[in-house]
Amino acid sequence: MSRARYVLGVFVLAMAYYGAAKSGYVLDFAGPVAAILWLPVGVAIAFLYLAGLRFWPGVLIGDLLANDYHALPLGTALGQTAGNMLEALTATVLMRRLIRDGSPLDTVGNLGRMLAAIAAGVAVSATVGAVSLRLGNVVAFDGLPTVWRTWWLGDFTGALVVVPLAVAWRHPPPRAWWREHGLELGLMVAAVAALSGLALRSDGPVTYVVFPALTWAALRFGPRGAALAIAVTAGFTAWSTTNFLGPFVFDSVTRSVLDTQLYIGVSAIATVCLAAVVAEREEFAQKLRASRARLVEAADTDRRRLERDLHDGAQQRLVALAAYLGIAARKARETPAEAPALFEEADAVLSVAIDELRAIAHGIHPAVLSDLGLARAIRSVASRSTVPVTLLDLPSVRFDETAEATAYYVVAEAMINAQKYSRASLISVRAFATPPDLRIEVLDDGVGGARESVGSGLQSLRDRVEAVGGTLRIDSAAGRGTRIAAAIPAVIPNG
Incomplete structure (x- = not known):
């Protein structure tokens, strides 16, 4: 001045x-x-x-x-x-x-x-x-x-x-x-x-x-x-x-x-x-409208990705499998001796197609979450982490599908961010119920300074939580690590 x-x-x-x-x-x-x-x-x-x-x-x-x-x-x-x-x-x-x-x-x-x-x-x-x-x-x-x-x-x-x-x-x-x-x-x-x-x-x-x-x-x-x-x-x-x-x-x-x-x-x-x-x-209404617009855009992007993955991957494998089976059927009639090799090749193509479909399905909703619940799903994510993870508290009961899927997404995204950007030496995870909410806390001891920006994973995380009526708080002072805490409305089935 x-x-x-x-x-x-x-x-x-x-x-x-x-x-x-x-x-x-x-x-x-x-x-x-x-x-x-x-x-x-x-x-x-x-x-x-x-x-x-x-x-x-x-x-x-x-x-x-x-x-x-x-x-x-x-x-x-x-x-x-x-x-x-x-x-x-x-x-x-x-x-x-x-x-x-x-x-x-x-x-x-x-x-x-x-x-x-x-x-x-x-x-x-x-x-x-x-x-x-x-x-x-x-x-x-x-x-x-x-x-x-x-x-x-x-x-x-x-x-x-x-x-x-x-x-x-x-x-x-x-x-x-x-x-x-x-x-x-x-x-x-x-x-x-x-x-x-x-x-x-x-x-x-x-x-x-x-x-x-x-x-x-x-x-x-x-x-x-x-x-x-x-x-x-x-x-x-x-x-x-x-x-x-x-x-x-x-x-x-x-x-x-x-x-x-x-x-x-x-x-x-x-x-x-x-x-x-x-x-x-x-302001909340404006943020909610913007969040919904981003969710619609993200859903459309995921749909196009799934279409591309199915078209370029599993669909092509299945088309090839149909061709192999047609050739094998014809060869079996003309030269039965060549048929076994063709069927073995078709079996290999089928195995690859099944693996690709499993990978796509896992990206949509992890099977361990549906079959065994949130606690086992969090343990599964922690076992794949490149940074040591301490599980301080995990729920012993099941919750409704929406709450579990949202909580899983919070834990997975927070841990991915910690592994990619925080340079942390330890990640701590807590998941516990305080009715009517399921609370998630992911804390790392990294460099901190995480910020929400347009199109970032943290913004996507907030959109996902707020879309189901929850709240998300991000504390990430420079040099003091990052704490991500979510409160997600949850119902215990038959509870």
């Missing part, structure tokens, strides 16, 4: 932080220690998470510019700045460490990690800020718990508004998406705004009438719609309370702030959770 671009990034972050802080001051409800919704924390975390931690000076500059030095002692203001810096850095570092794959909004697990990271970060700021206020004699000692809670909730809800919005809309959708969904998106935003205005300008029992619109946003538009709807709802809610309107205005400022923050927090978390579930299911 050039120096000019870096300086520009720091400047943009500082100005965005400063602007968000000024907006936050507008939402002050009772002075500098009772902000209902503190948006700068969301700006800082989102920018550092998406662009990089190296832009942290922008947070420092923005916070120093935004401090209200007339309302707070200088030491208190600088202490708050230190807390806000630590808050943004803590939350960002935790998000980067906890969320390894994908977006923070695409899965329930990643969303939970994002919320935990933000919660930890804002706890730092709330603690440092509250202590700074006490040391500056801005608040009394007995007011610290209330200040800490208000600070934590204000920063947390501010992050809940800004971070999902920035993450979800980091890459705007293509024009085709706008043509297909733009009108509905506009109607959704209008509905959220209208219902929020209705709910928050009334003291009647209509406070949560906006929730169906939030559900619409999450179900139809996923994280993008959810983040947009949350921002609109939070804006209406905070503005209404600070202007002494709506159901959260009470004689007690503390209760007004608390109820408003809880409403924003609950509505935001519920909406992004629903959107994460939708995104997770859509």
